Amino acid sequence: MNEIARGTIERLIAVVGPQGAITDPDDMAPYLVEWRDKWRGKSALVLRPSSTAEVAEIVRICAETGTAIVPQGGNTGLVGGSIPFEGGDEIVLSLGRMNRVRAVDPLNDTITVEAGCVLADVQAAADEAGRLFPMRIASEGTCQIGGNLSTNAGGTAVLRYGNMRDLVLGLEVVLPDGRVWNGLRGLRKDNTGYDLKHLFIGAEGTLGVITAAVLKLYPRPADRQVAFAAIPNPEAAVELLSLAKDVSGGQVTGFEILPRLGLELVMKSLPDARDPFGDLHPWYVLIEMSSGEGGGALREAMETALARGYEKELVADATIAESEAQAQQLWALREGLSESQKLAGGSIKHDVSIPVPKMPAFIARADRALEEVIPGFRSLAFGHIGDGNVHYNPLQPEGADAEAYLARWQEVADVVHGIVHEMGGSISAEHGLGRLKRDEVRRYKSEVELELMASIKRMLDPDNIMNPGKVISP
Numbered sequence: 001m002n003e004i005a006r007g008t009i010e011r012l013i014a015v016v017g018p019q020g021a022i023t024d025p026d027d028m029a030p031y032l033v034e035w036r037d038k039w040r041g042k043s044a045l046v047l048r049p050s051s052t053a054e055v056a057e058i059v060r061i062c063a064e065t066g067t068a069i070v071p072q073g074g075n076t077g078l079v080g081g082s083i084p085f086e087g088g089d090e091i092v093l094s095l096g097r098m099n100r101v102r103a104v105d106p107l108n109d110t111i112t113v114e115a116g117c118v119l120a121d122v123q124a125a126a127d128e129a130g131r132l133f134p135m136r137i138a139s140e141g142t143c144q145i146g147g148n149l150s151t152n153a154g155g156t157a158v159l160r161y162g163n164m165r166d167l168v169l170g171l172e173v174v175l176p177d178g179r180v181w182n183g184l185r186g187l188r189k190d191n192t193g194y195d196l197k198h199l200f201i202g203a204e205g206t207l208g209v210i211t212a213a214v215l216k217l218y219p220r221p222a223d224r225q226v227a228f229a230a231i232p233n234p235e236a237a238v239e240l241l242s243l244a245k246d247v248s249g250g251q252v253t254g255f256e257i258l259p260r261l262g263l264e265l266v267m268k269s270l271p272d273a274r275d276p277f278g279d280l281h282p283w284y285v286l287i288e289m290s291s292g293e294g295g296g297a298l299r300e301a302m303e304t305a306l307a308r309g310y311e312k313e314l315v316a317d318a319t320i321a322e323s324e325a326q327a328q329q330l331w332a333l334r335e336g337l338s339e340s341q342k343l344a345g346g347s348i349k350h351d352v353s354i355p356v357p358k359m360p361a362f363i364a365r366a367d368r369a370l371e372e373v374i375p376g377f378r379s380l381a382f383g384h385i386g387d388g389n390v391h392y393n394p395l396q397p398e399g400a401d402a403e404a405y406l407a408r409w410q411e412v413a414d415v416v417h418g419i420v421h422e423m424g425g426s427i428s429a430e431h432g433l434g435r436l437k438r439d440e441v442r443r444y445k446s447e448v449e450l451e452l453m454a455s456i457k458r459m460l461d462p463d464n465i466m467n468p469g470k471v472i473s474p
């Protein structure tokens with residue numbers, strides 16, 4: 001593509017006014033870099049529209065002039081989807097000013113919000129109405145609903161409430177030709193043909209711009225129990241999960257795993273983090289149960305699950321939070337892990353899913369295979385084992401050169417993803433493809449799947465102006 005014409009830039013700025021346009025390179029900088037600094041892009045213009053009508057007008061002008069658009073929410077995505085390429089011929093469309101809660105309907109258990117609402121603000125708005133919006137991720141103070149929808153975000157409560165796709169009833173989308181599709185329906189049943197909203201969820205901005213959504217709300221839990229348990233190995237985690245589900249009658253909300261190395265990294269990076277146990281253990285799980293009923297039944301369920309786990313030698317030691325503050329401290333041990341990996345030098349990230357019972361075998365196989373490739377690497381597999389999703393992030397050998405290690409990213413990913421594929425898993429459980437896995441996924445999807453994806457893209461965006469080069473190879 002060519003540089004964006006001056007006239008086009010002026011027309012686009014006129015749509016949003018000076019307060020909605022950024023052209024100064026310093027002011028633009030945060031929109032052009034990924035949070036881990038893995039990608040830096042270029043652009044002549046960042047637009048920050050304040051209404052769906054403005055988004056539609058921007059997209060119409062871009063369609064007419066063949067200008068590519070990179071939609072952006074909180075820019076916390078981990079696969080480079082929200083960052084323009086280096087050519088400087090794309091505009092960034094940041095939805096952050098579209099942050100109104102349009103309606104809360106506690107009787108229908110729905111909330112209608114604009115795409116630029118920060119996830120934590122939506123949680124707070126639901127809470128104020130006496131309801132729960134259950135999506136929880138460590139980036140919730142920054143990421144936005146439009147980004148959550150476009151990546152079909154997962155997080156730490158998927159086990160109970162599902163991922164973003166499961167939490168949406170309706171969408172409003174500006175299509176690549178500038179038309180607005182108003183699908184903001186608050187219906188739990190609607191079988192009137194293809195369910196179009198699902199095309200845009202997880203599309204990473206390649207099929208249109210999501211401008212608003214009707215999201216599902218739930219009763220606020222009356223009781224929440226959080227425990228941290230030391231376990232001998234990942235096999236014990238799988239059995240303990242099943243036991244906890246049975247004992248609690250399906251009230252397990254979160255079930256997260258981390259190895260000893262993960263706990264040590266968190267303790268190094270968070271000044272208040274403490275090892276809950278006197279002894280060292282190889283693995284830990286964090287278990288959360290929640291229930292609409294108070295009165296002690298849930299506490300009993302957690303204690304029973306842990307006691308039975310202990311009898312079966314699945315649990316070596318455990319602690320249950322006695323207060324909300326303690327529950328948060330235990331969660332911090334898990335959530336601090338994303339940031340604290342930075343302390344360990346080079347870390348090669350994989351966001352993979354495998355059927356839950358096969359997860360221990362996957363971790364063991366990947367560890368063995370990588371030891372052959374990079375002797376002395378440090379295994380770090382953690383995260384949402386309750387959903388069959390771990391972040392398998394092998395760390396550089398102690399004292400090795402981080403840059404040299406990271407240069408082997410694709411070689412390592414080929415080994416890990418090859419095993420994932422053989423075991424019936426996915427190479428992107430919750431982060432998407434973006435530019436990171438766009439080409440690699442072609443090796444793992446069937447021809448039929450790839451052709452269907454390409455024809456949907458061509459049909460909705462024939463001129464390829466929506467986030468080109470992400471998800472689908474050009």
Ligand SMILES: Cc1cc2nc3c(=O)[nH]c(=O)nc-3n(C[C@H](O)[C@H](O)[C@H](O)COP(=O)(O)OP(=O)(O)OC[C@H]3O[C@@H](n4cnc5c(N)ncnc54)[C@H](O)[C@@H]3O)c2cc1C
Binds near residue numbers: 095138148150209431
């Ligand atoms: C510390 C940390 C922890 C994380 N933990 C998790 C986790 O547990 N689970 C998880 O799933 N993710 C996690 N993430 C990844 C990230 O937060 C999610 O992918 C999140 O949903 C991205 O939202 P965002 O608003 O930041 O989107 P962005 O990063 O801005 O964009 C992501 C993609 O969506 C597109 N997009 C954004 N807004 C729109 C829109 N309105 N219309 C169309 N396309 C749009 C962009 O073009 C891009 O392709 C984590 C990230 C960090 C930094």
